Amino acid sequence: MRAVRAELAKLGTLPSVWLAAALALVVPTGIALLNRGVPGPDRGYQELAFGVMGVIVLGVVAVSSEYLTEGADAGGGRQLTTSLTAVPSRVRFLAAKAGAVVLVAVPLAFAATAATMAIVHVTLAERAAALDAGRLAGVVCYWTYTALLAFAITVLLRHGVVPLTVLLVNTSVVSVTFLLTKFTPLAYYFPDMAGMRMFVGRIGDDGVVIPPLLGLLVMSAWVAGLLVLAAAVFTRRDA
Amino acid sequence: MCSSRPVASLGGVITIDGLVKRRGGKEILAGVGFEARPGRVTGFLGPNGAGKSSTLRILLGLDRAHSGTALVDGVPYGRLADPVRTVGAVLDGSGAHRSRTGRAHLRWVARSAGLPPSRIDEVLALVGLTDAAGRRVGRYSLGMGRRLALATALLGDPSVLILDEPLNGLDPEGIRFVRTFLRERARSGRTVLLSSHLMGELAETVDDVVVIDHGRIVARGTLAEVTGTHRNLEDAFFALTSGSGR
Amino acid sequence: MIRAELSKLASLPATWTTLAWTLAANVLLTFVIAVGDTPVAYSRAGFIVFGVLATCSEYTGGQIRTTLTVMPRRVRQLAAKHAALAVVTLPAALAVALSGPSITLAVLGTPVDFWQVAEVTAYLTLLTLVSAAVGVLLRHTLAGVGLLLGCLFVAAPFLHEYLPDDMVTLVVSTPVLLIVAAVFHRRRDA
Structure with a gap:
């Protein structure tokens, strides 16, 4: 638990984490404001699906900050060396860090969901879709999982630029994974495509229908798999 | 601009006058002024945080002063006609991108000044990095990074060498090498200005001493003048800076 | 300079990996999308990364101090950097812009629209220069x-109706950002 607290302290003192938090709130609410007045069964949920930028940044910088050598006088010293001398067990270190990311991502997801839904209900009034606890839980789960995905990929690559680029490009309205579904229906089982099923009813022309529960399972499997892989690689390589 | 003194034809006079620098409301330099002359090694001494690096960074045009001037041969660094052949600087670290090789780093610096590629091998040999030239800088040890920085500074065979804590991170052999090397540079009529917080290491190397504390120059003169009645430079230093930390 | x-x-490995991956991704996506539509929209990301890396790499290992001591005239140094970047980017952008249409030509026999290829090349090159300018401003x-991708991929699609055409936005913002970057680069402590 002390390790988790240390990781939370690290996150809290990183300016980019505060930026991530701001993005998490501003992006989905901003999109909701731009889309105001257009009713639909997925209004609000869609905005939250596209608005995951904040938690992506959170997951990436939580790891990349450990490897950072940029900045005024870093001079090749990586924070990771300090971290691993303080918490020598690599698995514990990684678990603590992932735990801290979850502890930040969950409240952020709650806040963003509440704010976005509030905007949708104010702008659409009675035309807004009724709130559904299951779907809202799906949003929080999707956001948290997305943060963990970004986290795991960054651990594997030891650098933030590639995961940030790939994941951000993929939050675009027409995501790369969505394009891939035109190529093979298997692409519907990518983590983001499957995970969105937890709360978004229709995706594109829907070649394949995945029920919310299956979506949850598929995304959980991806996240668990990548985290295990990240831990396996992280414990084996030199810091 | 401020230097009314005629500049020696050989060149390489450093004239610093009335430098004031504030950072976040705190005055870190409060009117720093001194001179470093050709043919001499000038030691710029002071405890950590006294303003040594800030002064050198302003001299090199990296940071700006709120007021005052720092000139090389009567001109601010940014207006030197040929900076690489005039001044070589060694600041902390290697000053190189970690994913480039040592040789590639020297190559772009050489190109910026139109220096022949043969100079790269010369300076590599001079600092003893020939074997490591093809390795990425990120794989260098601390001492190797410092040697690369020195090699970079020497590329243009400049008349002025400016070094910020040049002995940091060097092994005893490296320290010895740098010391003899700097003495030779001065003997050949060039200007050497180095900062340090290590008094003992310096006494045998420097001709002139400038002592800074809390952003103010507290003493300057030849080594003998500054040491004065004290037993050695170290004692003089602590008396001057009232032992305010290292 | x-x-x-x-x-x-040229001596930065990231230059070659970024450009190679961008081209590879572009070719791959062309096959996936197959018909007509070019994947250049996504390949923009690679050029953004390249542009930002070109200027931000200065801040790794304190290289910026070396750069500014050997090339103290900062505006000229930055101009040289952008010029060098344009020299490297142009052929890469042309390769990416050509790859989509030439594959379509080979597979479907649709003729290559050279005017469009030129436009895409110019677009990608300008985008790289803008990214480099943003890199200078943020130094990170x-x-x-994150900022550029957020603007292009997250915000832009929703702001579409409020913005002029992509190319127009870029042609206007490139000189503005280059000048702002140069002013900051000149003024600030390294």
Whole structure:
């Protein structure tokens, strides 16, 4: 638990984490404001699906900050060396860090969901879709999982630029994974495509229908798999 | 601009006058002024945080002063006609991108000044990095990074060498090498200005001493003048800076 | 100075990996999408990363101090950097712009629209220069990449109706950002 607290302290003192938090709130609410007045069964949920930028940044910088050598006088010293001398067990270190990311991502997801839904209900009034606890839980789960995905990929690559680029490009309205579904229906089982099923009813022309529960399972499997892989690689390589 | 003194034809006079620098409301330099002359090694001494690096960074045009001037041969660094052949600087670290090789780093610096590629091998040999030239800088040890920085500074065979804590991170052999090397540079009529917080290491190397504390120059003169009645430079230093930390 | 900056770009492994991956992704996506539509929209990301890296790499290992001591005239140094960047980017952008249409030509026999290829090349090159300018302003690779991708991929689609055409936005913003970057670069402590 002390390790988790240390990781939370690290996150809290990183300016980019505060930026991530701001993005998490501003992006989905901003999109909701731009889309105001257009009713639909997925209004609000869609905005939250596209608005995951904040938690992506959170997951990436939580790891990349450990490897950072940029900045005024870093001079090749990586924070990771300090971290691993303080918490020598690599698995514990990684678990603590992932735990801290979850502890930040969950409240952020709650806040963003509440704010976005509030905007949708104010702008659409009675035309807004009724709130559904299951779907809202799906949003929080999707956001948290997305943060963990970004986290795991960054651990594997030891650098933030590639995961940030790939994941951000993929939050675009027409995501790369969505394009891939035109190529093979298997692409519907990518983590983001499957995970969105937890709360978004229709995706594109829907070649394949995945029920919310299956979506949850598929995304959980991806996240668990990548985290295990990240831990396996992280414990084996030199810091 | 401020230097009314005629500049020696050989060149390489450093004239610093009335430098004031504030950072976040705190005055870190409060009117720093001194001179470093050709043919001499000038030691710029002071405890950590006294303003040594800030002064050198302003001299090199990296940071700006709120007021005052720092000139090389009567001109601010940014207006030197040929900076690489005039001044070589060694600041902390290697000053190189970690994913480039040592040789590639020297190559772009050489190109910026139109220096022949043969100079790269010369300076590599001079600092003893020939074997490591093809390795990425990120794989260098601390001492190797410092040697690369020195090699970079020497590329243009400049008349002025400016070094910020040049002995940091060097092994005893490296320290010895740098010391003899700097003495030779001065003997050949060039200007050497180095900062340090290590008094003992310096006494045998420097001709002139400038002592800074809390952003103010507290003493300057030849080594003998500054040491004065004290037993050695170290004692003089602590008396001057009232032992305010290292 | 341009030669020095070219030398820097060329000796940075990230330059080649970024451009190679971008081209590879572009070709791959062309096959996936197959018909007509070019995947250049996504390949923009690679050029953004390249542009930001070109300027932010200065801040790794304190290289910026070396750069500014050997090339103290900062505006000229930055101009040289952008010129070198344009020299490297143009052929890469042309390759990416050509790859989509030429594959379509080979597979479907649709003729290549050279005017469009030229436009895409210019677009990608300008985008790289803008990214480099943003990199100068932020001095932080991740922040630069995040900001630009956020603007292009997250915000822009929703702001579409409020913005002029992509190309127009870019042609206007490139000189503005280059000048702002140069002013900041000149003024601030390294």
